[in-house]
Amino acid sequence: xxxxxxxxxKIWYIPDCFWPDITNGQHYVSHEAICVLNPGxxxxxxxxxxxxxxxxxxxxxxxxxxxxxxxxxxxxxIVNDQGRKIPQGVAYAAMVRSNQPIIVQxxxxxxxxxxxxxxxxxxxxxxx
Amino acid sequence: xxxxxxxxxKIWYIPDCFWPDITNGQHYVSHEAICVLNPGxxxxxxxxxxxxxxxxxxxxxxxxxxxxxxxxxxxxxIVNDQGRKIPQGVAYAAMVRSNQPIIVQxxxxxxxxxxxxxxxxxxxxxxx
Amino acid sequence: xxxxxxxxxKIWYIPDCFWPDITNGQHYVSHEAICVLNPGxxxxxxxxxxxxxxxxxxxxxxxxxxxxxxxxxxxxxIVNDQGRKIPQGVAYAAMVRSNQPIIVQxxxxxxxxxxxxxxxxxxxxxxx
Amino acid sequence: xxxxxxxxxKIWYIPDCFWPDITNGQHYVSHEAICVLNPGxxxxxxxxxxxxxxxxxxxxxxxxxxxxxxxxxxxxxIVNDQGRKIPQGVAYAAMVRSNQPIIVQxxxxxxxxxxxxxxxxxxxxxxx
Numbered sequence: 001x002x003x004x005x006x007x008x009x010k011i012w013y014i015p016d017c018f019w020p021d022i023t024n025g026q027h028y029v030s031h032e033a034i035c036v037l038n039p040g041x042x043x044x045x046x047x048x049x050x051x052x053x054x055x056x057x058x059x060x061x062x063x064x065x066x067x068x069x070x071x072x073x074x075x076x077x078i079v080n081d082q083g084r085k086i087p088q089g090v091a092y093a094a095m096v097r098s099n100q101p102i103i104v105q106x107x108x109x110x111x112x113x114x115x116x117x118x119x120x121x122x123x124x125x126x127x128x
Numbered sequence: 129x130x131x132x133x134x135x136x137x138k139i140w141y142i143p144d145c146f147w148p149d150i151t152n153g154q155h156y157v158s159h160e161a162i163c164v165l166n167p168g169x170x171x172x173x174x175x176x177x178x179x180x181x182x183x184x185x186x187x188x189x190x191x192x193x194x195x196x197x198x199x200x201x202x203x204x205x206i207v208n209d210q211g212r213k214i215p216q217g218v219a220y221a222a223m224v225r226s227n228q229p230i231i232v233q234x235x236x237x238x239x240x241x242x243x244x245x246x247x248x249x250x251x252x253x254x255x256x
Numbered sequence: 257x258x259x260x261x262x263x264x265x266k267i268w269y270i271p272d273c274f275w276p277d278i279t280n281g282q283h284y285v286s287h288e289a290i291c292v293l294n295p296g297x298x299x300x301x302x303x304x305x306x307x308x309x310x311x312x313x314x315x316x317x318x319x320x321x322x323x324x325x326x327x328x329x330x331x332x333x334i335v336n337d338q339g340r341k342i343p344q345g346v347a348y349a350a351m352v353r354s355n356q357p358i359i360v361q362x363x364x365x366x367x368x369x370x371x372x373x374x375x376x377x378x379x380x381x382x383x384x
Numbered sequence: 385x386x387x388x389x390x391x392x393x394k395i396w397y398i399p400d401c402f403w404p405d406i407t408n409g410q411h412y413v414s415h416e417a418i419c420v421l422n423p424g425x426x427x428x429x430x431x432x433x434x435x436x437x438x439x440x441x442x443x444x445x446x447x448x449x450x451x452x453x454x455x456x457x458x459x460x461x462i463v464n465d466q467g468r469k470i471p472q473g474v475a476y477a478a479m480v481r482s483n484q485p486i487i488v489q490x491x492x493x494x495x496x497x498x499x500x501x502x503x504x505x506x507x508x509x510x511x512x
Contacts, residue, residue, distance in 0.1 A: 004395070007510050011132070015198060015233040016163035016248060022155060027406060027496045035400035037435060037477040051165055051198045070399060070435045070477035093165040093198035095132075103508045105399040109501065110246060112155045115371055117237065117246030118494060118501030120400060122508055124231045124250055126135050139260070143326060143361040144291035144376060150283060179293060179326045221293040221326035238374060240283045243499055245365065245374030252359045252378055254263050267388070271454060271489040272419035272504060278411060307421060307454045349421040349454035366502060368411045373493065373502030380487045380506055382391050 005040040005101070009125035012104040014094040017050070019076055021089035025111030032075040034096060034123070037103045038065040044100035046071075048078070050086060051093040058084060065102060096123065133168040133229070137253035140232040142222040145178070147204055149217035153239030160203040162224060162251070165231045166193040172228035174199075176206070178214060179221040186212060193230060224251065261296040261357070265381035268360040270350040273306070275332055277345035281367030288331040290352060290379075293359045294321040300356035302327075304334070306342060307349040314340065321358060352379065389424040389485075393509035396488040398478040401434070403460055405473035409495025416459040418480060418507075421487045422449040428484035430455075432462070434470060435477040442468065449486060480507065 020030035038044045048061040060080035065071040075094075079085055086092070096104050104123040109116055148158035166172045176189040188208035193199040203222075207213055214220070224232050232251040237244055276286035294300045304317040316336035321327040331350075335341055342348070352360050360379040365372055404414035422428045432445035444464035449455040459478075463469055470476070480488050488507040493500055 004510070007395075007397070008508070011135075013135070013165055013167065013231045015165035015231050016161065016200065016235050018200075025497055033400065035475075035477070037397055037399035039397065039435075039479060051167075051196060053198055053200070057196055068435060068441055070437055070475060072400065072402075072437070072475040091163075091198065091200040093163065095167060103397045103399050105505065105508075107400050107503065108246070108248075110244060111497075113153055113239070113244055115243035115499035116494060116497055116501040117244035117374075118492070118503045119235065119246045119248040119375075120492075120503040120505050121233065121248050121250050121377070122505055124136070124233075126132070139263075141263070141293055141295065141359045143293035143359050144289065144328065144363050146328075179295075179324060181326055181328070185324055219291075219326065219328040221291065223295060236374070236376075238372060241281055241367070241372055243371035245372035246501075247363065247374045247376040247503075249361065249376050249378055249505070252264070252361075254260070267391075269391070269421055269423065269487045271421035271487050272417065272456065272491050274456075307423075307452060309454055309456070313452055347419075347454065347456040349419065351423060364502070364504075366500060369409055369495070369500055371499035373500035375491065375502045375504040377489065377504050377506050380392070380489075382388070 007039050008101040008103040009127060010098050010101055011126040012096040012123035014106040014123045017092045017094050019086055019088045020110050020112045022112040028109055028111050028116060030111045032108045034073045035105045036065045036071045038067060038069055040100055041067045042100050043067050044098045044102050046098045049095040053091055135167050136229040136231040137255060138226050138229055139254040140224040140251035142234040142251045145220045145222050147214055147216045148238050148240045150240040156237055156239050156244060158239045160236045162201045163233045164193045164199045166195060166197055168228055169195045170228050171195050172226045172230050174226045177223040181219055263295050264357040264359040266354050266357055267382040268352040268379035270362040270379045273348045273350050275342055275344045276366050276368045278368040284365055284367050284372060286367050288364045290329045291361045292321045292327045294323060294325055296356055297323045298356050299323050300354045300358050302354045305351040309347055391423050392485040392487040393511060394482050394485055395510040396480040396507035398490040398507045401476045401478050403470055403472045404494050404496045406496040412493055412495050412500060414495050416492045418457045419489045420449045420455045422451060422453055424484055425451045426484050427451050428482045428486050430482045433479040437475055
């Protein structure tokens with residue numbers, strides 16, 4: 001199995017993020033994940049920026065995805081360099097930046113109403 | 129965190145829109161959102177056109193997405209310049225146009241049958 | 257509202273099609289739709305081909321999407337020129353061909369287990 | 385119905401894979417599928433590699449998609465050349481490689497909590 005360098009993009013966007021503030025599931029909590037795959041042979045350093053409707057973007061969130069590994073970054077768990085978390089029940093969007101090319105997919109699982117709603121999409125890559 | 133100008137596209141299409149005319153959810157109403165992210169440093173003026181199976185397109189809907197902000201445009205709430213809303217229970221499609229490059233994602237939450245159905249996809253960009 | 261000619265593609269593919277053979281929903285039947293948007297000013301003639309795991313493709317299905325209209329083609333309802341329908345409970349895939357550029361999105365609603373499952377994605381365009 | 389050679393890509397990535405280790409559905413088990421469509425006239429030999437967060441990639445999984453056929457590869461059923469299966473309840477990612485151009489879509493059906501969650505997306509193609 002070869003590693004493929006240069007595959008993917010270094011910047012990806014996700015316009016529709018939302019962390020429900022209610023969880024009624026038996027097995028799952030309502031959560032989102034930004035799922036990163038690094039098919040290359042160099043570890044990727046990642047930073048995340050979150051956009052809101054009426055306040056300044058929130059930055060200072062970092063993650064790593066090692067070479068030939070995946071990292072499903074749970075958005076309900078990450079904390080930035082100032083101890084801040086993503087607010088719940090608020091419409092937001094995300095930018096993912098990496099120092100190595102990666103592939104990014106966004107998924108949400110919503111258990112606000114007990115039974116799950118599930119959605120996913122590839123993020124939007126910026127070709128540079 | 130830098131702002132990235134010129135990222136995205138100015139025209140996006142969504143073929144599958146549908147606003148259910150039934151809501152049985154405890155927490156959510158059936159609704160759709162066109163989620164816009166403007167990563168650049170200029171405010172984006174947006175207009176929306178809706179296509180139907182057998183009648184003229186419906187236009188005159190406008191929105192804004194400020195620089196480095198997101199706008200999750202609720203399709204059950206927008207009203208055009210003639211006071212018209214999107215009809216419920218009807219198959220339709222959407223075009224999103226912006227005077228600045230943006231990124232667009234479409235999502236639907238359906239509570240017709242109490243428990244939620246959830247779906248999302250990036251809209252289709254027109255590269256110009 | 258201008259019409260945009262030449263936007264989209266003339267051939268689109270959808271690898272994951274499946275028409276559940278069970279329906280338990282109160283409001284919805286299990287169904288799939290290939291949703292077409294024609295943003296141009298010429299009517300589009302469309303034909304559909306369906307691929308299976310171990311039998312010859314099934315063709316002879318046609319549809320139309322008029323200029324500046326949308327057609328949400330219900331896959332549980334279409335019949336080909338020999339009176340054949342899509343089989344239920346079988347993994348299949350689809351090709352959509354049009355004589356005009358169109359945009360294509362695929363969605364499935366599954367009520368096999370009463371509450372709905374919902375999924376969507378843009379189809380895969382062939383750039384020619 | 386013509387066959388179209390050279391359509392699609394030979395390498396595709398899916399960052400967000402997860403095989404739930406619980407199944408409570410009446411009709412469905414929790415499962416994932418990598419759905420392949422081969423529109424060309426040559427049979428495609430496919431191999432699959434799976435990436436994890438902290439262990440070496442798992443390879444040696446093969447599949448076939450004959451000319452003008454589809455193969456909905458069930459990830460809960462495939463076994464590699466060493467008799468290994470995909471682990472359940474673990475975040476992972478996938479690479480799909482083919483010796484012929486194909487189109488790839490990923491879908492998941494989750495019945496952990498009885499009623500289904502359903503999600504899908506086109507995989508990310510590598511253009512070569």
